[in-house]
Amino acid sequence: MTARTSGPILVTGGSSGIGAAVARLSVARGWPVVITYRSQQAAAAALVAELRDAGGEAHALAADVAKEGDVVRLFAEVDARFPGRPLAGLVNSAGIGGRHGPVGTFTGEDLAALWATNVTGTIIASREAVARFSRSGAGAIVNVSSMAATIGGRPGASAYAASKAAVDTFTVGLAKEVAARGIRVNAVRPGFTDTAMTRRVTDDPAALAAIAATIPANRIATAEEVARPIVWLLSDEASFVTGARLDVSGGGFVIGGRPLEA
Numbered sequence: 181m182t183a184r185t186s187g188p189i190l191v192t193g194g195s196s197g198i199g200a201a202v203a204r205l206s207v208a209r210g211w212p213v214v215i216t217y218r219s220q221q222a223a224a225a226a227l228v229a230e231l232r233d234a235g236g237e238a239h240a241l242a243a244d245v246a247k248e249g250d251v252v253r254l255f256a257e258v259d260a261r262f263p264g265r266p267l268a269g270l271v272n273s274a275g276i277g278g279r280h281g282p283v284g285t286f287t288g289e290d291l292a293a294l295w296a297t298n299v300t301g302t303i304i305a306s307r308e309a310v311a312r313f314s315r316s317g318a319g320a321i322v323n324v325s326s327m328a329a330t331i332g333g334r335p336g337a338s339a340y341a342a343s344k345a346a347v348d349t350f351t352v353g354l355a356k357e358v359a360a361r362g363i364r365v366n367a368v369r370p371g372f373t374d375t376a377m378t379r380r381v382t383d384d385p386a387a388l389a390a391i392a393a394t395i396p397a398n399r400i401a402t403a404e405e406v407a408r409p410i411v412w413l414l415s416d417e418a419s420f421v422t423g424a425r426l427d428v429s430g431g432g433f434v435i436g437g438r439p440l441e442a
Contacts, residue, residue, distance in 0.1 A: 187266045187316075188212040188237075189414060190258055192245050192305060193274030195224035197375035198324060201407035202271050203227060207236030209411065212265075214258055216243045216274065245274045245301030246293065255308040266316035269414040270309040272302040272323045277377055278343075280336040291339060298343035303350060306365070310354070313363045320414045323351050323367040324406075327429045330369065344369075348425050355423035364422040366413045371429030373401040396431030 189206045193199045194215025200223075203213045213231065217224040217240060224240035231238035239261060243254040258267060278294035279286060306321055313319025326344040328334065333341030348367055355365035372391050374382050381387045382400070392399050406428050412418055413426070 186212070187268035188214050188239075188258060188262050189269040189271065190214045190216070190255075190267060190309070191271045191273055192216045192243070192301070193218075194271075195220040195227060195240070197273075197377065198370065198373065198403045198406050198410070199271065199273035200227055201403040202273065202410050203231060203238065205404070205407050205411045206414070207231045207234060207238060209415070210236075211268070212237040212262070214239045214241060214261070216241050216245070216254060218242070218244045218274070245272075245305060246296035248300075248304050251301065251304045251308060255305075255312070259312075267309060267312045267319065269320045269322070270305060271410060271414070272305055272321065272347075274301060275324065277337075278340050280340070282336065283338060286339055294339055294343050295346075298340075299346045299350070302347055306350075306354060310358055310361075310363060313358070314361050318362045319364075320418075321354070321363070321365045322410045322413045323347050323365070324410070325351070325367040325369045325425065327369050327371045327427060327432065330427075331433055351425060352423050359422055364413075364418070366418070366421060366423070367425045368406065368410050368413065369425055369427045369429065370406045371395060371401060371427075371432070373403060373406055375403055394434055395429070396434055399430065401428065401430060 189211050191199045191202050194203050195217040203215050206213045228238045228240045241254055241257055243250040245251055276297045279290045302323055309321055325347045328341035329344035329348050332338055351365055351367040409426055409428055
């Protein structure tokens with residue numbers, strides 16, 4: 181990003197995890213950042229204070245991306261905070277894991293909540309961003325998907341995997357729709373990553389070892405390792421990259437254990 185550096189990067193779900201790592205790296209590049217939170221107000225405020233102490237321009241706004249009205253209000257607030265400085269990028273990082281278990285345990289309410297956040301929220305936020313990018317003639321969207329989309333998820337996560345597969349498909353379709361307007365749309369598909377959402381596993385050494393054994397790199401990712409390619413995709417260094425789904429997964433999955441040594 182060069183001429184667009186004065187405009188903000190909006191990171192949904194940016195108060196922790198991958199979104200927070202994206203915010204830190206964006207500020208390090210000199211980009212203004214707006215993060216959103218649904219319930220983690222204290223964490224969002226602490227991150228904003230950290231980013232400002234580092235010399236960055238950062239704001240936190242409350243929004244539930246599962247609610248269209250919240251998303252519309254969010255973008256209007258970003259416009260109001262940056263008059264004359266058009267939005268430069270959107271990272272759709274907000275997401276939920278939803279209920280895990282056999283398909284027979286899911287209710288319509290479970291699925292509606294999962295879809296509203298992971299899929300509908302991503303599409304509505306992208307809609308609002310595209311409207312602004314179309315006026316400015318440039319912009320980049322990065323959707324945070326998951327490697328679960330490629331294999332149907334780990335056991336018990338089929339609905340979550342389906343929601344991320346929908347994000348993948350939307351990414352490609354939207355990229356084709358808006359490319360001629362100077363708008364790029366890509367997805368990053370992380371493998372198992374150390375975040376608050378996965379802390380139940382990462383705090384259990386046996387469970388963590390079992391997960392690591394299914395990854396060719398034999399370890400899980402840090403949030404920053406996923407954030408770095410997201411920030412690259414936002415930048416002008418990726419100016420001819422659109423419609424891509426970038427796997428950030430340590431080599432993907434090896435079901436049944438570690439690969440044989442060469």
